[in-house]
Amino acid sequence: xxxxxxxxxxxxxxxxxxxxxxxHFELEQFGDADSTYASxxxxxxxxxxxxxxxxxxxxxxxxxxxxxxDPALASIHVVLVTARGQVADQxxxxxxxxxxxxxxxxxxxxxxxxxxxxxxxxxxxxxTGSKESPLP
Amino acid sequence: xxxxxxxxAQTEAEAAWQHCPWGLVAIGRDGKVCRVNPAFEYRTGTAxxxxxxxxxxxxxxxxxxxxxxxxxFGQRRVETGDEALRAIYYFFHAPTDSDHDSQxxxxxxxxxxxxxxxxxxxxxxxxxxxxxxxxxxxxxxLMEQVEVISNVINEELDTRNSAIGPHATAPxxxxxxxx
Numbered sequence: 673x674x675x676x677x678x679x680x681x682x683x684x685x686x687x688x689x690x691x692x693x694x695x696h697f698e699l700e701q702f703g704d705a706d707s708t709y710a711s712x713x714x715x716x717x718x719x720x721x722x723x724x725x726x727x728x729x730x731x732x733x734x735x736x737x738x739x740x741x742d743p744a745l746a747s748i749h750v751v752l753v754t755a756r757g758q759v760a761d762q763x764x765x766x767x768x769x770x771x772x773x774x775x776x777x778x779x780x781x782x783x784x785x786x787x788x789x790x791x792x793x794x795x796x797x798x799x800t801g802s803k804e805s806p807l808p
Numbered sequence: 809x810x811x812x813x814x815x816x817a818q819t820e821a822e823a824a825w826q827h828c829p830w831g832l833v834a835i836g837r838d839g840k841v842c843r844v845n846p847a848f849e850y851r852t853g854t855a856x857x858x859x860x861x862x863x864x865x866x867x868x869x870x871x872x873x874x875x876x877x878x879x880x881f882g883q884r885r886v887e888t889g890d891e892a893l894r895a896i897y898y899f900f901h902a903p904t905d906s907d908h909d910s911q912x913x914x915x916x917x918x919x920x921x922x923x924x925x926x927x928x929x930x931x932x933x934x935x936x937x938x939x940x941x942x943x944x945x946x947x948x949x950l951m952e953q954v955e956v957i958s959n960v961i962n963e964e965l966d967t968r969n970s971a972i973g974p975h976a977t978a979p980x981x982x983x984x985x986x987x
Contacts, residue, residue, distance in 0.1 A: 682921055682925075684922075684925045684949060684952075684953065685921065685924055685925060685928075687949075688924070688925055688928040688929055688932070689928075691929075691932055691946075692928070692932060725917070755916070755917040755918075755920035755921055755924070756917060757916070757920065758913070775920075776920040776921060776923065776924035777920060777923040777924040777926070777927035777928065778924060778927070778928070779927070779928075779931055780928045780931055780932055781931055781932075781935055
């Protein structure tokens with residue numbers, strides 16, 4: 673089973689995302705970017721669902737940038753999930769190399785669909801780079 | 809014991825004038841600016857020497873000019889009905905469009921967290937088959953998150969009220985009122 677890290681400082685959000693994804697992926701939860709980054713030294717997930725505004729020395733943007741600029745980590749599929757919904761925020765996430773950007777509130781069913789397509793389907797590579805839209 | 813009786817009224821009035829958070833400008837009976845307080849200089853960035861002795865019409869024209877930096881504060885004029893003073897101008901903080909924009913972004917970000925939980929759990933309840941205990945737990949979480957939103961709204965309103973405070977309201981003293 674492929675492994676995903678769920679990174680959000682709100683436990684309720686982590687619970688909701690884990691509930692949606694638990695039948696499809698092995699999941700591990702983190703509440704900040706620093707401990708998430710430290711974990712990458714010993715364990716290599718297939719994807720990360722990453723909040724942007726996090727406590728500690730590193731934001732979700734900074735963790736995304738570190739992952740995507742490191743050749744050893746760049747293949748990790750990064751989905752930014754954030755309350756920052758302005759166009760400039762999305763463009764910034766895209767510039768950092770995020771594979772998808774979900775704006776809270778978002779559809780967990782759409783998140784499952786995106787991640788199963790990107791990581792579990794044979795045509796997953798085609799899904800990489802897609803950008804989900806906020807809810808209508 | 810009423811401590812106010814222990815100090816001369818003039819001293820108290822002087823202290824109030826010096827420490828009032830509103831900018832205050834007094835117009836004498838001769839129609840000229842006769843006094844300003846420190847908050848006036850701070851709020852408007854205008855030195856006392858610039859306006860002291862200025863006629864009220866010139867003063868009024870100066871602070872109603874359409875310069876962008878004049879929009880950071882509001883002002884009110886109050887007739888005093890006093891023998892020595894014709895009027896007092898009050899200058900108070902008026903939030904800019906930029907202030908309002910950042911407040912709205914901040915509120916939106918705070919609201920989106922519980923909204924994400926509510927939408928997400930509601931969608932999962934609608935589309936997935938969970939056992940009765942799980943459904944009850946998720947419904948309880950939905951109710952908690954509604955309470956979180958309610959608290960965010962209350963906190964933001966409290967913060968806004970305390971931040972604006974008396975500056976949001978035109979001061980009304982004695983028989984005078986905003987002109």
